[in-house]
Amino acid sequence: MGPKKSGIEQVPLSSIKDVGSIKENILRIVHKANSSHLGSCLSVVDILTVIYSEIVDKVAIKNKDKKRDIVIMSKGHAAAAYYAVLNKYGYISNLELENYLEDGTKLGGHVHHFENNFIELSTGSLGHGLPYGVGTALAQKKFNSSGRTFVIISDGECDEGTTWECALLANQYQLSNLVVIIDRNLIQSLDSTESVLALEPLAAKWTSFNWNVREIDGHSHEELFSALSDTRGPLCIIANTTKGKGVSFMEGKVLWHYKSPTDEEYADALREIQG
Amino acid sequence: MRNTFAAELLKAARNDSTILLITGDLGFGVLDEFRSELPEQFINSGVAEQSMMSMAAGLASQGFRPFVYSIANFPTFRCLEQIRNDVSYMKNPVTIVSVGAGMGYGAHGYSHHAIEDIAVIRIFKDIEIYSPSDQEETIFCIDKILNRSVPSYLRLGKGGELSLKLSYGFEHTNREKITGDFQGAVFWTGAIGSEVLKAKGQLEGEGFRISATSFPEISKEAICEALNFNVDLPILTVEEHVFEGGFGSSVLEIASDIGHKGRITRLGIDSRNKHQLGSQSFLRELNGLNSPSIAIKLKALMESAT
Numbered sequence: 001m002g003p004k005k006s007g008i009e010q011v012p013l014s015s016i017k018d019v020g021s022i023k024e025n026i027l028r029i030v031h032k033a034n035s036s037h038l039g040s041c042l043s044v045v046d047i048l049t050v051i052y053s054e055i056v057d058k059v060a061i062k063n064k065d066k067k068r069d070i071v072i073m074s075k076g077h078a079a080a081a082y083y084a085v086l087n088k089y090g091y092i093s094n095l096e097l098e099n100y101l102e103d104g105t106k107l108g109g110h111v112h113h114f115e116n117n118f119i120e121l122s123t124g125s126l127g128h129g130l131p132y133g134v135g136t137a138l139a140q141k142k143f144n145s146s147g148r149t150f151v152i153i154s155d156g157e158c159d160e161g162t163t164w165e166c167a168l169l170a171n172q173y174q175l176s177n178l179v180v181i182i183d184r185n186l187i188q189s190l191d192s193t194e195s196v197l198a199l200e201p202l203a204a205k206w207t208s209f210n211w212n213v214r215e216i217d218g219h220s221h222e223e224l225f226s227a228l229s230d231t232r233g234p235l236c237i238i239a240n241t242t243k244g245k246g247v248s249f250m251e252g253k254v255l256w257h258y259k260s261p262t263d264e265e266y267a268d269a270l271r272e273i274q275g
Numbered sequence: 276m277r278n279t280f281a282a283e284l285l286k287a288a289r290n291d292s293t294i295l296l297i298t299g300d301l302g303f304g305v306l307d308e309f310r311s312e313l314p315e316q317f318i319n320s321g322v323a324e325q326s327m328m329s330m331a332a333g334l335a336s337q338g339f340r341p342f343v344y345s346i347a348n349f350p351t352f353r354c355l356e357q358i359r360n361d362v363s364y365m366k367n368p369v370t371i372v373s374v375g376a377g378m379g380y381g382a383h384g385y386s387h388h389a390i391e392d393i394a395v396i397r398i399f400k401d402i403e404i405y406s407p408s409d410q411e412e413t414i415f416c417i418d419k420i421l422n423r424s425v426p427s428y429l430r431l432g433k434g435g436e437l438s439l440k441l442s443y444g445f446e447h448t449n450r451e452k453i454t455g456d457f458q459g460a461v462f463w464t465g466a467i468g469s470e471v472l473k474a475k476g477q478l479e480g481e482g483f484r485i486s487a488t489s490f491p492e493i494s495k496e497a498i499c500e501a502l503n504f505n506v507d508l509p510i511l512t513v514e515e516h517v518f519e520g521g522f523g524s525s526v527l528e529i530a531s532d533i534g535h536k537g538r539i540t541r542l543g544i545d546s547r548n549k550h551q552l553g554s555q556s557f558l559r560e561l562n563g564l565n566s567p568s569i570a571i572k573l574k575a576l577m578e579s580a581t
Binding site for chain 1: 315318320321323325326327328329330331332333334335336337338339356357360361364365
């Protein structure tokens with residue numbers, strides 16, 4: 001666990017300071033590589049930043065400690081955001097980050113595990129991270145580890161059957177150490193989640209599966225910190241987010257699931273992020 | 276075979292708490308002893324094969340040795356992408372155990388027939404395939420799996436298989452310890468071995484000299500080993516699996532690669548027969564996989580070579 005920051009004399013979370021340069025890196029590498037999923041990256045980046053900055057024991061992860069916290073980025077298409085966060089906290093070198101999507105890169109367009117790195121699981125096909133995380137959380141319990149498993153999924157991923165299989169399994173195995181964070185940006189691949197395959201009432205669904213459910217503003221680092229510090233699991237954090245957050249012409253647009261910014265759009269986006 | 280598996284795994288798990296037996300809510304009467312003696316090492320995932328497989332991969336990633344047990348296609352086809360991405364690609368040492376190999380579930384029908392499984396699993400080079408013929412080979416396979424820490428697939432008969440009483444002539448294959456001037460060879464994998472040996476016995480009674488090799492593991496090493504022993508002999512391959520992509524196909528590919536000069540013919544399941552219902556012995560006969568049909572095929576092969 002990171003330092004506790006509660007009470008009256010609240011110190012600002014360092015994640016708030018960190019996330020600016022992370023967003024700049026995301027914009028830069030996605031623009032440079034002419035790749036996609038920028039909207040998804042900007043909706044999930046605050047979640048990832050708070051997890052790594054404030055919640056997990058970074059030294060234990062670096063040491064590959066058997067009792068470390070385990071983070072699984074199941075929303076594999078927002079890989080650029082994950083790589084930029086891992087770079088910020090020293091798990092991916094600047095050189096590797098710059099090679100994102102280059103020939104021979106270690107950083108593919110979907111989250112890519114390679115030997116001896118700190119990415120627990122390659123993802124990209126939705127619905128794999130949560131069941132894998134049920135396995136690691138179960139392993140942590142069997143080892144009497146104090147480590148927790150954090151799985152970040154997209155709201156579109158809630159269409160997958162395995163999400164609901166795991167909603168049952170985590171409750172059955174009483175996985176108090178399992179946290180699923182849903183990046184609830186309301187947009188999936190082709191349209192809004194509610195017009196494709198309606199998820200609401202989403203919180204009630206998880207509650208009915210006997211999960212501890214917290215619904216928060218997924219861009220508020222304080223709310224993320226508070227929810228992620230709740231150790232009464234299995235815990236489902238519905239993080240209400242905005243696709244393309246922070247860039248006015250990207251916010252809430254399906255288009256930015258796919259589009260790569262032009263030079264002009266990149267300059268405008270960077271200005272807004274820095275503003 | 277499945278009872279041998281359960282007993283052997285229990286024996287190993289008593290001394291190794293990392294061994295886990297995970298079932299997709301199947302194994303009534305077969306897994307009971309394991310479950311009651313080692314409840315902490317037994318997990319029932321419910322009827323949720325996809326999550327079961329990824330969960331097993333997650334457990335394996337943290338140092339456990341999960342054996343995922345289910346019937347026929349449920350632990351393979353039902354969760355093939357989980358096997359591909361989370362087990363094979365991630366090289367997590369999960370052992371997938373499929374019971375009811377071939378048409379072991381007889382009149383239960385096609386949903387319960389594991390007849391295309393070798394073809395799909397062998398695509399994944401990171402998964403080792405084990406397909407024992409009898410109890411002794413099942414023990415050989417479990418020992419080998421436990422001594423290696425890699426993804427594995429164990430294909431088991433439903434039960435009641437006879438002991439073939441072969442002896443391990445080689446590291447990878449199982450054969451009679453005889454050498455001689457053979458006229459032909461027969462290679463098989465799995466419980467169909469009992470039919471093959473009956474056919475072989477009949478032909479030996481007619482004066483044929485036949486080299487017989489069982490493949491409890493289907494690997495390049497095993498096939499090379501057997502081809503090198505049976506240099507340029509005509510070979511019949513027999514499997515309770517469709518012709519496409521199975522054991523016989525593996526033999527043909529490797530024989531071609533190494534330039535084996537003898538003729539190779541195959542026996543397997545004609546997939547057009549998949550709508551037929553009946554007992555395992557009826558379905559074997561229908562597909563030419565009973566001992567008289569095997570004898571006819573093998574005899575014709577040897578006679579055509581002379």
